[in-house]
Amino acid sequence: MPTTMEMDQLVALCRRRGFLFQSSEIYGGLQGFWDYGPMGVELKRNVREAWWRDMVTSQDNLDVSPGAPAAFEMTGLDCAIIMHPQVWKCSGHYDLFNDHLIDCRESKRRYRYDQVLGRWVEAKGKRIFVASDTSGEEALEQTQLKALKFFNLRAKKANELKWEGPLVPLTTVTDFDDVLGPDAKELGTLTEPREFNLMFETNTGAVRDENSRTFLRPETAQGIFVNFKNVLDSTRVKVPFGIAQIGKSFRNEITPRNFTFRSREFEQMEIEFFCRPDTSADWYEYWRDRRYRWYVELGLSSDRLRLREHDAEELSHYSCGTADIEYAFPFLSDGEFGELEGVAHRGDFDLRSHMEGKLIRQGDELVVEQDELGQPKYRGSGRDLTYFDDQTKERYTPHVIEPSAGADRATLAFLCEAYTEDEVPDEKGKPTKRVFLRLHPRLAPIKAAVFPLVKKDGMPEIAREIYKKLKPHFNVFYDEKGAVGRRYRRQDEVGTPLCITVDGQTLDDGTVTIRDRDTLKQWRVGKEDCTAEVQKWLSQ
RNA sequence: GCGGGUGUAGCUCAACGGUAGAGCUGUAGCCUUCCAAGCUACUGACGAGGGUUCGACUCCCUUCACCCGCUCCA
Numbered sequence: 271m272p273t274t275m276e277m278d279q280l281v282a283l284c285r286r287r288g289f290l291f292q293s294s295e296i297y298g299g300l301q302g303f304w305d306y307g308p309m310g311v312e313l314k315r316n317v318r319e320a321w322w323r324d325m326v327t328s329q330d331n332l333d334v335s336p337g338a339p340a341a342f343e344m345t346g347l348d349c350a351i352i353m354h355p356q357v358w359k360c361s362g363h364y365d366l367f368n369d370h371l372i373d374c375r376e377s378k379r380r381y382r383y384d385q386v387l388g389r390w391v392e393a394k395g396k397r398i399f400v401a402s403d404t405s406g407e408e409a410l411e412q413t414q415l416k417a418l419k420f421f422n423l424r425a426k427k428a429n430e431l432k433w434e435g436p437l438v439p440l441t442t443v444t445d446f447d448d449v450l451g452p453d454a455k456e457l458g459t460l461t462e463p464r465e466f467n468l469m470f471e472t473n474t475g476a477v478r479d480e481n482s483r484t485f486l487r488p489e490t491a492q493g494i495f496v497n498f499k500n501v502l503d504s505t506r507v508k509v510p511f512g513i514a515q516i517g518k519s520f521r522n523e524i525t526p527r528n529f530t531f532r533s534r535e536f537e538q539m540e541i542e543f544f545c546r547p548d549t550s551a552d553w554y555e556y557w558r559d560r561r562y563r564w565y566v567e568l569g570l571s572s573d574r575l576r577l578r579e580h581d582a583e584e585l586s587h588y589s590c591g592t593a594d595i596e597y598a599f600p601f602l603s604d605g606e607f608g609e610l611e612g613v614a615h616r617g618d619f620d621l622r623s624h625m626e627g628k629l630i631r632q633g634d635e636l637v638v639e640q641d642e643l644g645q646p647k648y649r650g651s652g653r654d655l656t657y658f659d660d661q662t663k664e665r666y667t668p669h670v671i672e673p674s675a676g677a678d679r680a681t682l683a684f685l686c687e688a689y690t691e692d693e694v695p696d697e698k699g700k701p702t703k704r705v706f707l708r709l710h711p712r713l714a715p716i717k718a719a720v721f722p723l724v725k726k727d728g729m730p731e732i733a734r735e736i737y738k739k740l741k742p743h744f745n746v747f748y749d750e751k752g753a754v755g756r757r758y759r760r761q762d763e764v765g766t767p768l769c770i771t772v773d774g775q776t777l778d779d780g781t782v783t784i785r786d787r788d789t790l791k792q793w794r795v796g797k798e799d800c801t802a803e804v805q806k807w808l809s810q
Numbered sequence: 811g812c813g814g815g816u817g818u819a820g821c822u823c824a825a826c827g828g829u830a831g832a833g834c835u836g837u838a839g840c841c842u843u844c845c846a847a848g849c850u851a852c853u854g855a856c857g858a859g860g861g862u863u864c865g866a867c868u869c870c871c872u873u874c875a876c877c878c879g880c881u882c883c884a
Contacts, residue, residue, distance in 0.1 A: 278877095282821075285820080285821095286820065286821070286835085292875080292876090295857095295875090296857095297857090297858080297874085298857055298858055298873085298874045298875055299857085299874070299875045299876080300874090300875085301874090301875070301876090363884080366884065367884070373882085461881075461882085462811075462812095462881090468884065488884075489884085521884070523882095523883075523884095524811070524881095524882060524883075525811080525881085525882060525883075527883095532883075694845060695845075696845070696846075696847080697844085697845070697846095697847060698847080702845090702846075704845085704846090721844095723842095723843055723844065724842060724843055725842090726842090726843095727843085729843090751837095751838095752842090752846090753842070753844090753845080753846075753847065754842095754843085754844050754845070755844070755845030755846060755847085756845080756846045756847090757845090757846095758844080758845050758846090759845070759846050760846085762845095771844070773843065773844075774843055783844075785844085785845085790845075792844080
């Protein structure tokens, strides 16, 4: 299990063996962007393919899968990275990702910097700025009450408060140490305003103006929602069903750090699963548990992996359940976990948003957010995204369960988990340190390596034959240079599960040695049986 | 975003205001019958830009990247 010290070793190995490079390295690098090298691209492809195969193409549409509330179908989609700007306005990303926001350390609430007003007041020899997130009369009232409370004055002593001028925006205040936040009891609890323009912007078309402004998607999910009707109309799928998508997303993170964990360009593997509202809680549990198991089955140990249900406060306003699948990455401090995947119950929030327009919470209800004129702030498509059940003759807006995984984070977790050091005896029997990646064979970039023990006596010829037979089926690697021990070690470092060696005995009886990466155990199989042996290993 | 630190070959580490060295790795060859052996040869570096200087890897400035701490984390 890697410690913090060994994280550096893993990063060095990733670079040395061609898993991960910093983007644009020869120009000094670019923060938050990474390139996958020859080994890394295979590893990540295998992660993606394992996910797609396990979630989509191998889904049995006919019978109820183990643990599932009912039979269901899965289908895929691959949407454009740049979408109509209205998509992001209705989804809420535009507002959320384009503001200057300030946080209150005390109340944990977040405010839009330009919408916080307040006024200066002096009492008991102290001058403070009392802030409010309301406006007009309401703001005057609120600031009055807050000031009285802060200075510990009774209402009838309000004349001791010396107000300076009218309400002014918080943007006019330079020093937040004297600011009393809208929901705070103490001074100086507001953080500096931070720019939350987390969406990458670009322009579509030759003319660069406000109308040509488009965004690189900050998540793949919206592409699925806006294609919901297209999928229904073109595939004959019935609720319950899921749509899966793998693709790049972009967020202009303030602080990309921790190797590839928080990158500005990253790949998501998302499912939007549509179901009847009254069954959604069962489906939520099903997907939460199933997604957790997926990581375990591909080799993440359960003591570094955990499933964490969000508590009520942490839940998004539209969600009635969210769980994070988290991994104790070695670069985090003890007891800390990093998110691999979020499994969220999203209700009908997304489909409704794209029908009606951007939604906000009002009490327990989701309503369309309105502008000053009482019109929808961002208009939805107006399309009907409800579902008609032919059998029950019901029409409803499906609820959505969203298992949203990070492909790069999963890849990184598999690498961290796989990194292992042990000691093996060298040719003189002295124990020497060995570094290897204990990757699940399905994920290993190279499935098997083929070696002649020495480069003579006809061994290379036989080894090449075996290599050629395997190559159409698996990514295999041939090597005849130098000592065989060195060749084994090189394969260990990239996680190749099996090495096939042609030796003297092969010349006599036609068998070859198979060596296991993890145990170093060796056994013999007929040289014709190599394909079956590798296949057996992969399907274990 | 703030504070501190670090940038010399793929890696680990030298040296010097005046021609940048070594070990390991890698490549080629020899040798080698099961876990980084040996011999020979070769490849390969001062993060980037500017300034000071006759001359800068070295001194100064800027910038980029990385690490540590804080901040933040849809």
